[in-house]
Amino acid sequence: MLRRQDVGHRVVIRRIVGVRNGRPLYSDALGELVAVDESNLTVATAKGTIVIPLAEVHRAKRVPPQRRPTAGSVIALELAADAAWPAPIRGKLGDWLLRSADGWTGRANSALPIGDPDRPLEAAIDAIEAWYAERGQPALVNTPLPLAAPVGAALDARGWTARPLTLLQTAPLLPLVGTGEHSGVSLAKAPSDDWLAIYEARKHSLPxxxxQVLTGPPEVRFANVYDGDTLIAAGRGAVVGDERRWLHLASIEVVPAYRRKGLARRVTAALAGWAVELGATHAFLQVEERNTAAVALYGTMGFTTHHSYLTREQPSAARPDAAC
Known part of the structure; x- marks a missing residue:
């Protein structure tokens, strides 16, 4: 049977799905083990994330991993993602990063456990909890998989929960320039009130x-597409990383009435063209695995998953505001 230390690894699970003529019927699930608890196994498969009750499990084991990115490439991309979405309040535990932005977005309010925390693992988690408690926030930890699987196992033992699996996807940049017509897309160095309004409609608040997060990178652009005086599509790009190699794409939004008209491709193409001029060669973005429509769209643009991560959350009973 699989255990918490198997989280982040590729597994195969044979489950009992029925009985025919007195004999059990089986179905196999192959994918990345996302979570283990007292009742279920959660697996991210090629067709989506599934939850398998332990009562249905006939056999489960690790299998050899698919061709995986190197630890160095995962670390480099995670650091590029941090530079592209920079939290204004920061701290360090050895190599680990501590980030806070008054609770706005998980990425800017989570610890990033890559490298050496310069102390034992349990002491590092204690320090994370204390750092966020000082700021009146629940502690969050982003765990790139399988690189941070040992951290995830330690958080499991403490009862930490997990938000939906997120995919970090990459694509060569030059083909993106040709994925859509650029006309009608303007790029600005700062977000307009219209841009902020269209983004706030999804995020519900913009403290x-x-x-500070949106405008923090040295090289950042905000894309705008108007129909008359109405902003109908928007997006954000930041060029980051060693030798400004990476374009980070985020906040690509299209007003519902204008969707399925290729506007997301136009915004992406315009930002890609700007990034190429700065010398960038590749693009990356983060998308929840359960957002199948977005994953499918990005797939048609050439994006593939480099690695995935889970945002782990301190249990509510242990949060600094739990008694309020």
């Missing part, structure tokens, strides 16, 4: 820290 002052949000502007």
């Amino acid at each position: 002052a820290s949000a502007l």
